Amino acid sequence: MDPEYFQSYNMCWGTLGTVRPFPNFHPDRDVMEIQAALEKKDAVTLVRILTNRTNAQRQVIADTYEEITQKDLAVGLKKALSGELENLLLELLMPPLQYEAYRLQKAMAGLGTDEETLMEILRTQSGEKLREISAVYKQLFKNDLEKDLKGETSGDFAKLVVALLNKEDVAGGVQRDIQSLSATLNGKKAEAGPWIDILTSRDSDHLNKVLDRLELEKGQVDQALEEKFSGDIRLGLKVLVQCIKNPEVYLAKRLVNVKTPILQGIMVPHAEEDLLNIRAAYLKLTGTSLYTALQKQYKGDHLQALLAICRSED
Structure with missing residues (x-):
């Protein structure tokens, strides 16, 4: 891993992301290295640079590459790489x-x-x-x-x-929302309408109060949804409730025994936001750090790229 990465901790103290702005950023220098690496199909250099820059810095690199070479960096990566590593680095390049x-x-x-x-x-x-x-x-x-x-x-x-x-936060009374949701659970089959209306139009603080108090009255909301709904709407409402209560835990659960597109779909966009929280939730959930779990599932340059995004053991 590039030693200059560790200096970036001083620049972004308190961030919950694992990928931070690269200090002493020189896009011209990066482009020269990338150009040589593409010619040699040097995956190690491509991984080192692209996983050690923020998305904003990668956009500057892509623009600079096009200005200097009159070529598209994504096209160059497709020619030089293949498989899962190619997909990951192309995803890192997307805004x-x-x-x-x-x-x-x-x-x-x-x-x-x-x-x-x-x-x-x-x-x-x-x-x-x-x-x-x-x-x-x-x-x-x-x-x-x-x-x-x-x-x-x-x-x-x-x-x-x-x-x-099309969600927009709409003010609602906590007690009124509790009564609306509670009423749908009294019959044999629950009505989805009130759940859709309320769970998609209130802010998270409000919804957590509603769900906490509803659980005091009805027991575990997850269990109630499991019993009263079926099919896709059951899945959808359960995901909503889990994301409202603790999004990091929900995302950590998705990382357990999943396919590569889902893993990268979480790691790439969350790397600069809250991947540290997701890592902590994963460790608590599985007893194994995400860093160690990646090493058991992947190998080669693709593994090194994923580890660079994950950054370290917990």
Whole structure:
């Protein structure tokens, strides 16, 4: 790992991310190294540079590379690399909004829809960010995100994802919301409408109060949802509740025994935000650090890239 990385702790004291702004950043110097590494297919150098820069710094590198070489850096990476390492470094090069739009599209592509990834992104992004992601999605894929979501989902789950996409915080009384949700659990089959309306239109502090007091009355909300709902809407509401109560624990659970796209889909966007919290939740959940778990599952240059994003043992 580049020793200058450790100096960046002084620049970003208190951050919950693992990737910090690289000190003494010289994009021209990085581009020269990258250009030589691409010619030699030197994955070690490419990993060292691209995992030790923030996304903003990577955008500067990509722009500088294009100015100097008249070529696209992403195209160069595709020619020099392959497999999982190629995918990871290309993901690191994407601006954050583009990356989330790409993840949403990928979750809907092919034969089956990855409902949980849709829920993860739609719940963990703010309403403002989702509007920006929708605009980028339309630009990239020439389709309307809301229409695509409706086309790939159905029933109450479709209503839930659309409500999340268009969410705006609406004031509500805690007691009134508790009564509305509690009433839906009294019959044999619960009505999804009040859950969708409330869980997608209140801020997290409000919802935590509602869920805490509802659990005092009805027991574990997760268990109630399991018993009263079925299919995609059950999954969707359970993900919502888990994300509201503790998003880091929910994301740590997703990292356990998952496929590479889901792992990278969490590590890449959270590396500069709260990956330290997710790492701590993972350790508490599994008894093993994420750093150690990665070494058991991956190998080679791809492993080194993932470890560089993770950064260290806990």
